[in-house]
Amino acid sequence: MNEGRYFEAHGLQAIALEAAEGFAEKIHQQIRREWGFPDDENQSRDDLFKLKYRGIRVSFGYPACPRLEDQSILWDVLSPDKEIGVELSEECMMEPEASVSALVFHHPQARYFRINDEDLETFVDGLSK
Numbered sequence: 001m002n003e004g005r006y007f008e009a010h011g012l013q014a015i016a017l018e019a020a021e022g023f024a025e026k027i028h029q030q031i032r033r034e035w036g037f038p039d040d041e042n043q044s045r046d047d048l049f050k051l052k053y054r055g056i057r058v059s060f061g062y063p064a065c066p067r068l069e070d071q072s073i074l075w076d077v078l079s080p081d082k083e084i085g086v087e088l089s090e091e092c093m094m095e096p097e098a099s100v101s102a103l104v105f106h107h108p109q110a111r112y113f114r115i116n117d118e119d120l121e122t123f124v125d126g127l128s129k
Helices: 006-034 045-049 068-078 117-128
Strands: 056-058 103-105
Touching: 006 056
Parallel strands: none
Antiparallel strands: 056 103
16 A cells, blocks of 8 residues: 555455455355255355355344444454454454454244344343333
């Protein structure tokens, strides 16, 4: 960056982020196989892109798990800062930036969904009663 090569730096960052997401999906595929429900061998790549497999992988900051600050719970339990050197910033963003964390659920009825702030407040209020 000190040389002003912003275009190259941006390109490298984009490749790193896409590679991290691709690797996370590959690990999710391996988890499904190890848990005893591998992907259908005849399944097309298009089917995989359409998430036609058992289970889901949700990550903090995305619609199904929008609160980045909840990611700190993973850090308390797994200590990735000590184990592999991935830290959380004050804003709960992972450093280095091209890092991926996720919660993986294998239930056959697990589907992606969206939680908005109002739904989350209703759910939390229900837990406290």
